[in-house]
Amino acid sequence: MVLLDLLGRRWALRVLWELRDRPAPSFRALQAACGGASSSVLSSRLAELTAAGIIERSEQGYRLTEEGRFLVASLxxxxxxxxxWAERADQALP
Structure with missing residues (x-):
């Protein structure tokens, strides 16, 4: 339940999505990729995801940790x- 609470917070899954293939070189680059996340909310999500061991900041910028990559693969x-589900929902539309 703790993981679902963390991932259910605004922008948390988007951060993981944006970092899934490559690091974000800077906070501003990640914020631009997230398209609309406020600085304060994004900063909070980064702090929470870092504390959980899912992302880290390195010389390449923000990136997924080994645990973060495992989590993204699991998702x-x-x-x-x-x-x-979306395909079925589209087919049900008149």
Missing amino acids: QTMNAWADR
């Missing part, structure tokens, strides 16, 4: 389900 199953 791919949910993403696949969501794609199927």
Whole structure:
């Protein structure tokens, strides 16, 4: 439940999504990629995700830790389900 609480906070999943393939070189770059996250909210999410051991700041910028990469890989199953669900919902529309 603690993980779901963390991931359910505004912008948390978006941060993970933006870092899934490559680090963000700076706070501003990550903020731009997140398209609309306020500085204060993004800063809070980064602090929480860092404290949880999911992301870290390195010389390359913000990036997923090994645990973060494992988490993102685990979320791919949910993403696949969501794609199927969206397809069914689209087919149900008149």
